[in-house]
Amino acid sequence: MKYENLTLDRQNTRLQHNCPSCGKSETSSFGEVRDLVGLSAFFGRPIRLLRCNSCGLAFKEITTTAEAERQLYSGWKAQGQDVYLPSQPDGISYVKSLIDKHLNQNFQTSSALSVLDVGVGEGYFIQMFSRHQTYGIELERMPGLDYEKMLNGQLIVGQLETLDLTPYKGFFHLVTVFDVFEHFLDARAAMANLGKVLRPGGLLAIETGDMDSFAARLWGRNRWWYVILPVHKLFWNKASLKKALAAEGMEVIHFERKAHKDGTKFSYKHLLAHVFKKTLYLISSKAYFALMRRLGKTERLPELARFPWKDHLFAIARKSK
Numbered sequence: 001m002k003y004e005n006l007t008l009d010r011q012n013t014r015l016q017h018n019c020p021s022c023g024k025s026e027t028s029s030f031g032e033v034r035d036l037v038g039l040s041a042f043f044g045r046p047i048r049l050l051r052c053n054s055c056g057l058a059f060k061e062i063t064t065t066a067e068a069e070r071q072l073y074s075g076w077k078a079q080g081q082d083v084y085l086p087s088q089p090d091g092i093s094y095v096k097s098l099i100d101k102h103l104n105q106n107f108q109t110s111s112a113l114s115v116l117d118v119g120v121g122e123g124y125f126i127q128m129f130s131r132h133q134t135y136g137i138e139l140e141r142m143p144g145l146d147y148e149k150m151l152n153g154q155l156i157v158g159q160l161e162t163l164d165l166t167p168y169k170g171f172f173h174l175v176t177v178f179d180v181f182e183h184f185l186d187a188r189a190a191m192a193n194l195g196k197v198l199r200p201g202g203l204l205a206i207e208t209g210d211m212d213s214f215a216a217r218l219w220g221r222n223r224w225w226y227v228i229l230p231v232h233k234l235f236w237n238k239a240s241l242k243k244a245l246a247a248e249g250m251e252v253i254h255f256e257r258k259a260h261k262d263g264t265k266f267s268y269k270h271l272l273a274h275v276f277k278k279t280l281y282l283i284s285s286k287a288y289f290a291l292m293r294r295l296g297k298t299e300r301l302p303e304l305a306r307f308p309w310k311d312h313l314f315a316i317a318r319k320s321k
């Protein structure tokens with residue numbers, strides 16, 4: 001099965017029955033999720049969106065693995081595409097100011113702190129912290145990116161869930177994890193690593209989609225664009241996040257619902273372009289791809305419609321002292 005530049009097979013997809021956060025097996029179903037890439041064929045069953053009866057986390061029964069994502073991103077990069085969208089300054093400066101406020105309340109910020117960004121991408125966010133000692137985690141080194149310039153600490157290559165982070169135990173004052181929580185296969189292992197690398201009183205800043213947001217509930221959670229995206233696996237809300245963090249000694253000290261950090265600006269130009277592309281694609285996918293080629297763009301499916309709703313959650317948690 002081909003998805004963009006990636007060949008999906010049973011090896012890089014997975015069937016998941018138990019809750020990836022608390023491990024329990026009692027679940028209920030929100031219904032079937034549209035299968036954009038044919039994952040259900042490998043397992044002979046539809047993709048259901050399940051909800052853990054114990055902790056409330058929602059997860060897809062059939063997902064791609066981290067290896068599939070690594071191949072997908074490096075394929076995009078090899079084609080010369082931007083893997084990570086540049087951030088909108090408005091959105092990230094708001095998030096940065098919230099984090100700074102909490103750093104000032106918790107630490108002596110006149111001296112440099114140690115900061116880790118999980119999923120550094122092209123470094124737009126971590127570079128705002130360059131007066132501190134900055135580290136990053138990424139699935140692999142992306143060609144063409146200068147990590148030595150981006151980070152004054154180190155790049156740690158690997159997956160948060162499987163990395164041995166013992167050398168960084170109790171090291172970081174701040175860990176930021178944006179647009180990553182929806183990609184975990186083993187949320188429990190990821191949480192354990194986050195709790196491990198934070199020093200006592202250290203802060204964790206998280207942004208991910210919010211299952212309880214208006215946009216998620218509007219047409220049913222299984223129909224939310226965020227759930228339909230093939231590489232999104234987990235869907236959090238305030239309650240499931242609090243539980244998972246508490247299990248690793250972290251307490252939520254700030255929570256708000258907001259638009260995606262990069263998506264606070266709404267542009268009619270983008271909306272029109274989107275409607276045009278989507279319509280063309282529905283009429284003739286051949287014509288759509290031909291147009292994309294003519295425009296010198298790589299052949300990608302038109303993005304799913306999204307509006308600048310407050311459909312993300314932003315939380316800051318503190319590790320117990």
Ligand SMILES: [Zn+2]
Pocket residue numbers: 019020021022023024052053054055056057
């Ligand atoms: Zn659970």
